[in-house]
Amino acid sequence: MSEVVVLGSGFAGLWAALGAARRLDELGAANGDVHVTVLSSQPYHDIRVRNYEADLTPCRIPLRDVLEPAGVGHITADVTAIDPMSRTVKTSVGTHDYDRLVVALGSRVVKPDIPGLRQFGFDVDTYDSAMVLQRHLEVLAGGPHTPAASTVVVVGAGLTGIETASELPARLTALFPDTAARVILVDHNSHVGSDMGLSARPVIEAALNTTGVQTRLGVRVTAVDEDGATLSTGETLAASTVVWCAGMRANPLTADLGVARDRLGRLPVDDYLRVDGVQDVFAAGDVAAARMDDTHLSVMSCQHGRPMGRFAGYNVISDLLGEPMLALRIPWYVTVLDLGPAGAVYTEGWDRQVVASGAEAKATKRTINGQRIYPPLNGDRGALLAAAAPMLQSRPSAAG
Numbered sequence: 001m002s003e004v005v006v007l008g009s010g011f012a013g014l015w016a017a018l019g020a021a022r023r024l025d026e027l028g029a030a031n032g033d034v035h036v037t038v039l040s041s042q043p044y045h046d047i048r049v050r051n052y053e054a055d056l057t058p059c060r061i062p063l064r065d066v067l068e069p070a071g072v073g074h075i076t077a078d079v080t081a082i083d084p085m086s087r088t089v090k091t092s093v094g095t096h097d098y099d100r101l102v103v104a105l106g107s108r109v110v111k112p113d114i115p116g117l118r119q120f121g122f123d124v125d126t127y128d129s130a131m132v133l134q135r136h137l138e139v140l141a142g143g144p145h146t147p148a149a150s151t152v153v154v155v156g157a158g159l160t161g162i163e164t165a166s167e168l169p170a171r172l173t174a175l176f177p178d179t180a181a182r183v184i185l186v187d188h189n190s191h192v193g194s195d196m197g198l199s200a201r202p203v204i205e206a207a208l209n210t211t212g213v214q215t216r217l218g219v220r221v222t223a224v225d226e227d228g229a230t231l232s233t234g235e236t237l238a239a240s241t242v243v244w245c246a247g248m249r250a251n252p253l254t255a256d257l258g259v260a261r262d263r264l265g266r267l268p269v270d271d272y273l274r275v276d277g278v279q280d281v282f283a284a285g286d287v288a289a290a291r292m293d294d295t296h297l298s299v300m301s302c303q304h305g306r307p308m309g310r311f312a313g314y315n316v317i318s319d320l321l322g323e324p325m326l327a328l329r330i331p332w333y334v335t336v337l338d339l340g341p342a343g344a345v346y347t348e349g350w351d352r353q354v355v356a357s358g359a360e361a362k363a364t365k366r367t368i369n370g371q372r373i374y375p376p377l378n379g380d381r382g383a384l385l386a387a388a389a390p391m392l393q394s395r396p397s398a399a400g
């Protein structure tokens with residue numbers, strides 16, 4: 001009996017587990033010979049990329065619906081340590097041995113040591129934290145409708161911050177119909193969306209303008225409290241809600257593997273998703289830096305995390321059973337950024353050239369968020385295994 005353990009049930013972990021089950025099926029290996037088990041702190045596959053949206057009802061999928069039909073076990077537990085020497089994983093419910101391990105523990109937003117930030121700042125990093133923000137806004141709406149109550153400061157004008165800020169004016173208007181909604185996007189860079197490049201920037205700026213999102217650029221937040229945020233310019237922004245969207249780092253448990261990590265805390269992996277220098281351990285998703293082509297490393301994204309998971313799942317079983325593995329390379333890169341009521345912006349290539357915007361790009365974003373990244377939900381084993389094939393999806397259509 002061999003044990004394949006997958007840590008995490010996000011985009012990389014779910015697809016690694018299903019990819020492993022599919023490869024076992026393909027090789028005709030009896031399930032009694034190889035167990036695949038997912039260890040995750042939640043019994044869910046969360047559609048994390050949608051956490052900025054107002055309605056999170058479709059964003060939490062029970063693991064029993066997608067893993068059990070494929071014969072994959074799952075245990076709800078917090079992983080606390082990984083020991084590659086003894087080939088064990090420690091969790092809140094005990095110690096688990098593995099023959100092969102896939103680390104897919106994702107990333108977390110980093111909240112720096114700014115006075116009041118950890119106590120009063122919100123985020124949309126996880127389903128739970130996005131729900132805490134939602135309930136906070138609902139509580140505010142049930143109290144006095146002051147200007148501060150209907151004001152949100154969003155810190156970080158990267159992709160998550162822009163998507164969050166763009167969605168908020170409509171949410172606030174629904175909650176505070178009699179008070180002006182105010183959303184202020186703050187960033188220490190002198191431009192919004194500095195990662196999105198020159199081609200997309202004018203589209204993003206125009207969209208924020210149309211949606212009524214204000215900006216404070218080239219400034220830092222120096223303090224947060226229940227009444228708002230203080231900026232490095234000395235300006236105080238009166239707001240009952242501050243949402244922190246700046247800076248992501250890979251799960252700190254990656255340190256346990258004892259190899260040099262990149263500046264985002266990611267593990268170096270080869271083309272087969274094996275962690276460089278660590279026997280029998282694979283990594284996928286935000287915890288891993290994989291080569292996508294001869295010059296580019298993977299980006300922390302579900303776009304890369306899902307195929308990395310599928311290939312890690314295929315390869316972990318192939319490696320265990322002495323069968324050939326498959327190298328992962330992804331020859332295309334796109335970004336589709338939601339701009340709320342102003343639509344979306346769709347870029348192609350690593351230099352992020354705009355190919356669509358407005359309603360056309362929004363239709364693509366809806367297809368991605370609502371269909372493309374979902375596993376089959378009908379409990380059909382064949383459909384789940386087919387969806388986990390180690391193949392690249394074609395790039396999303398720029399027209400919906």
Ligand SMILES: Cc1cc2nc3c(=O)[nH]c(=O)nc-3n(C[C@H](O)[C@H](O)[C@H](O)COP(=O)(O)OP(=O)(O)OC[C@H]3O[C@@H](n4cnc5c(N)ncnc54)[C@H](O)[C@@H]3O)c2cc1C
Pocket residue numbers: 007008009010011012013039040041042044046048049050051052077078079080104105106107124125126160163251284285286287300301302303304305336
């Ligand atoms: C608001 C928002 C919008 C985004 N928009 C986009 C987008 O438009 N396009 C895009 O490509 N990417 C987007 N991203 C990034 C994307 O969500 C991540 O890159 C993706 O989720 C990474 O997948 P993953 O499986 O590596 O990690 P995750 O999806 O974070 O999954 C990690 C898993 O590990 C589990 N876990 C973590 N720690 C432990 C522990 N100690 N013990 C047990 N289990 C643990 C978690 O519960 C989870 O199941 C967005 C992110 C956010 C927050």
